[in-house]
Amino acid sequence: MFSAATHRSETQVFRFSCELRHEIDPGQLQHALEETLLDFEAFRVVMKKGIFWHYLEDASLVPEIRQEDRPPCGPLYRGHRPSLLFDVTYFQSTINLEVFHVLSDGAGALSFFKALILKYLSLGMEIPWEEVVPHLTLPSSLSAMKADSFEHHTTGRKIRRIKSPRALRLRGIRYPQNRLKAIRIHLPAKEALTMAKSHQGTLTAFVCACLMRAIWEEFTPRRRKKAPLVISIPVDLRKYYPTDSLRNFFNSILISWPKGKDLPDLEELTIWVDQELKEETRPERLAERMNLFSAIERNMGIKLVPLFIKNIALKIAYDLGQRKNTAILSNVGVIRMEEPFASEIKAMDVCVSTEKMELTMVTYGDVLSVTVTTPFMNPEIQRRWVRLWTDGGLSAQIACNMLDRRDEQ
Known part of the structure; x- marks a missing residue:
């Protein structure tokens, strides 16, 4: 649904931001991102078009952080070339993670973002990662990360259609x-x-x-x-x-x-x-x-x-x-x-x-x-x-x- 509903005025992208008490070190952030992704390989995917559905395919791409220079929540899916479905940027003392909704929802992306922030801070404080892991709840396996929870928990019982009328709609001059x-x-x-x-x-x-x-x-x-x-x-x-x-x-x-x-x-x-x-x-x-x-x-x-x-x-x-x-x-x-x-x-x-x-x-x-x-x-x-x-x-x-x-x- 998210892939079909994506267009210029609705990118289906959300952003988490973390403001720290010091300026961001770009090299340290890049290192932290690469290390974090090793524990979250489910995020290292690209979206491709099949005959009947879009699907996610494992990739070997290495994400690159960049200084923020674009408006928030811009498009991340670029159909003309394979690209990861998330982006990490920084500006002054803030780290941003933007995610295309096809990849994950807020709770799933937050797990990745918390791990990234802790990895970044632990590198700067020279704290071994083994001492940081207890602060996190990491998925048990790659297959568990990619699991379709709807399919697993759906009961298959008879469905009662939920009818909802049209709602009041906001109007006005747009940017x-x-x-x-x-x-x-x-x-x-x-x-x-x-x-x-x-x-x-x-x-x-x-x-x-x-x-x-x-x-x-x-x-x-x-x-x-x-x-x-x-x-x-x-x-x-x-x-x-x-x-x-x-x-x-x-x-x-x-x-x-x-x-x-x-x-x-x-x-x-x-x-x-x-x-x-x-x-x-x-x-x-x-x-x-x-x-x-x-x-x-x-x-x-x-x-x-x-x-x-x-x-x-x-x-x-x-x-x-x-x-x-x-x-x-x-x-x-x-x-x-x-x-x-x-x-x-x-x-x-x-x-x-x-x-x-x-x-x-x-x-x-x-x-x-x-x-x-x-x-x-x-x-x-x-x-x-x-x-x-x-x-x-x-x-x-x-x-x-x-x-x-x-x-x-």
Whole structure:
């Protein structure tokens, strides 16, 4: 699906960033990358076209780090020549890992990224790798890294079709040349969690409620009556089904506020979102979605369709699916490092390419990092989202990859 849905304005690429407390040594980073890849050979692959499917093929390519000189989350798959499906860059004190979603999802890529950061730091601190390995959870084997977890955990039970109506869609003037605006907000993690609990919800539920409230103001009362406001939230299935696979193993749930119904105050909305999250992540509900996804892949009629026709059909299916959500919220969770490495890291960030609006969040230490990416120039949704936190007494550090007059106000 990701390969078929890739185009100039939706590269299907996401990025992890790690800000250290010192300038990056390029030679040391290159050495660390080559060493790390020896433990993650599942990442040393290229994507090729078959008669019926794209497929991943082992390669002997050696990745080369480079200083960052391009916009975030640009295209990584280049069909005209074989290339690895990830990229490592650096700028000043920050290391970036960008990954094409065909290769892995956020949880799988994070395992690789953590190993890379620890390898880099251990080289600089002259700590033997044998002493670092206990800090990591490495896959048991190459075959385990490449395993199709959907196939392994699908039950094959009768599928109940999940119907979802079209959602409210964001509109506006887009940046030229398919550029993305990425606004990064750093909040104090402990205070953010306390604020979420004071609104009777988890951190994810409260962040989602704030996003819904910020987006709600974009729509006129007339448009609110025509379609629901829907936030799509990816769920890492590894939390529910054990696997060592680095390949994609997630599903998305939809938090949908009914059309024509007024949005309640923030606390009531947070409580409602929290209840919806609990309902949608019940094992039975997750199994339904997983079985539906696997049934499409196993369908013999689809398997035998030539790739060039299949790409058209999958692209249409992807676009129709995207119409069923207004925005996306992805919570990577808490990243933990142990000493002596933890104190060398200032913050972790994550962002993703999108054709609409996506809010991604990750916590490291006492920094909750939230990045909102969007192709739209108007920053009002982001501004309203931040104000919901600052009005509650939290301080926010904000950075942006591109500025215009409205951002400076």
